[in-house]
Amino acid sequence: MAFSADELRVLRRALAIALHPMPLPDEDVQDCLRLASAVDEAVGEAGRLRTFLLADLVRYRNALPGSVSGYLELLQDALAGGYDPGPDDLAALRALRHRPLAAALLERCQVLAERSVRARLAGRAVSAKAPAPRSRLLALPGGRAAEAEPERPKAPAEPARPGRVPGRPAPKPSEVFPPRRRPVPPPQQRAAG
Numbered sequence: 674m675a676f677s678a679d680e681l682r683v684l685r686r687a688l689a690i691a692l693h694p695m696p697l698p699d700e701d702v703q704d705c706l707r708l709a710s711a712v713d714e715a716v717g718e719a720g721r722l723r724t725f726l727l728a729d730l731v732r733y734r735n736a737l738p739g740s741v742s743g744y745l746e747l748l749q750d751a752l753a754g755g756y757d758p759g760p761d762d763l764a765a766l767r768a769l770r771h772r773p774l775a776a777a778l779l780e781r782c783q784v785l786a787e788r789s790v791r792a793r794l795a796g797r798a799v800s801a802k803a804p805a806p807r808s809r810l811l812a813l814p815g816g817r818a819a820e821a822e823p824e825r826p827k828a829p830a831e832p833a834r835p836g837r838v839p840g841r842p843a844p845k846p847s848e849v850f851p852p853r854r855r856p857v858p859p860p861q862q863r864a865a866g
Contacts, residue, residue, distance in 0.1 A: 683708045718843070725846035726751055734765050743853070745774050748782075757789050758782040 676684060683704045690697060730751050733744035748762065763782055769775035 680708055680711065714843075721843070722846050723754060726754065727756065730756075734761060737765055738769070741769060741772065741775075745769075745772075745778060748778060752778075752781065752785070758786055 683701075686701060687705050687708070690701075726747065730744070730747045733740045733747055737744060744765070748756075748758075748766075752758070763779070763786060766775050766779035766782060770779055
């Protein structure tokens with residue numbers, strides 16, 4: 674996750690206020706609420722993107738052997754994002770182990786699957802799904818700021834976002850990121866002779 678210069682300024686100010694509580698102007702409170710909303714939206718988008726990636730992985734796995742290179746690439750991306758490979762992935766990789774990349778991924782997935790099984794047997798919860806969305810950031814009452822100033826009026830529940838139509842849902846990753854297209858090799862020319 675990357676922050677803009679303005680968001681970093683707000684974050685820095687919020688951290689300073691958390692360390693040294695003091696009364697805040699309404700503008701600073703609104704800035705903090707907007708930043709919290711932006712972070713919540715980014716976390717939600719990351720969850721939607723992960724769900725899209727895993728669905729794409731299943732589609733490519735179901736289209737094997739014709740989609741080998743796409744499947745291996747997507748599996749690498751999913752593993753980098755914390756994906757826990759399942760029995761279907763292991764079976765697909767075993768069928769493709771004649772390819773060096775598939776053989777390396779099979780070894781890696783077997784280690785991850787073994788760890789997952791051991792963790793489940795030990796009673797720890799291991800989930801291959803996206804983490805639950807975190808709750809909204811809320812300010813807790815108390816500290817020196819609460820004693821020095823009366824309670825503020827509550828901020829609106831949904832701050833306006835520039836460039837976004839109210840009531841319109843966020844776009845799906847498939848709408849934002851078009852499917853990958855493989856480059857078409859140039860036609861080969863034969864020499865007459």
